[in-house]
Amino acid sequence: MTAGLALRAAAVVFVAALFQAAIFSSFSIYAGTPDVLLVTVISLGLLRGSVPGAVLGFAGGLVVDLLTLETLGLTSLVLTLVGFWAGRYAETTARGRLMPLFLAVGVMTVLAGFFAFALHYMLGDSVVVRHALFTTLWPAVLLNLIVAVPVHALVRTLVGKRTTFQPAGQVELVA
């Protein structure tokens, strides 16, 4: 990743984090809220690979935690893992699949929701289980899937796609 490209990717994540904290977090449709930053990080992971995905996820999470005066590192941890997983998915199995973006966004929204819930629970935050894991999560999945296409197209235009991924390691099974 060249310096110019890295700078552009960082700017994309920064703007997505600002929009998420200042605007999208207040949109509630059927109790769900679209997470543009999560979708952006997934998109960057799919396009640029696991390490850039993790680094950009960490940075985006940090911006959100700073803006919301939340416990520092909480969103960073979730988005680091999201970016890394999305990148690994692109590097290994995504190439042969239909619509990897939708699969990644759907699965990662659910996993990120459960992981964030576990983290908040461990920190002693008061969280309504039914609300966090059922009432809001499924509309959020739907909304994230809806915003995934335009966000992915925008990220792809701005950051481009890595042309060569490291091939996945082959494992030979010996009977």
Add this chain to the structure above:
Amino acid sequence: MVGILVVLALMLISLSFRSGSDGSLGGIHAAGATVLRPFAVGVERVAQPFRDAYNWVDSLFAARSEAERLRQEVEDLRQRAIQNEFARQQNLTLRALLEYRDGPSFPGDFHGLPAEVTTRPTGAFTQAVVVAVGSDDGVRVNDPVVAPEGLVGIVTRVAPGLSRVQLLSDQQLAVPSLDLRTSASGIVRHARGTRETLVLDRVRKEDRVRVGDEIVTAGWAASGFSSLYPKGIPVGAVTSVGQTDTDLYQQVQVDPYVDFGALDAVLVLIPETRPR
């Protein structure tokens, strides 16, 4: 690389969680938030016309039924205002006769610091908002926060130009309150298993509470200490009252007046006694 980031994130969580807003990381946190604030305000300004347009269209659909309801409410309130004014005059006279000493009350003993809500909860896990006033403006941790409709919550973290407000819908907040009609007292807290419903807990079975009763903050002062919430701030209206033979207290459900999901601006209450 990823391992380093995960460890770094865990270290940040640990330090941030342990140090709170007063520790060394709290200062870095506050500085970072202050640096990022102009960007967030810029984004907010760009989006505001679109948000206004959406709200305008949305309000058109509800306008007719809303107008009818408000007309009826104005009639009721006009009658109550006359009665209240009479009671207020009587109250003032009696207080003067008895030389009655009282704890801090709202709005007389506080001045409101208007603040824009800059950041709302980013997920289902946080019941807090960030407002655009902070330690520079005289805001301190534990200052109560209200909206025109009623009590919003309390300041839990301050930075220069920014404060974090824990909403009343958070399970960790408990507000001493009373029924305005009967003075039955209890503690308003978040109802478990719900999003924004509140309960008035610890209401004795012999106290009379009815559906529709207004709940306001009780406030108290004893031995030099006083409640964080001044008395007289509207909290919500009673939506259901129930009791069982085995329960020690009544089960009173309260619908908050404030829509916590649609807060645009709030007032942070600063005691008049605090130097400006």
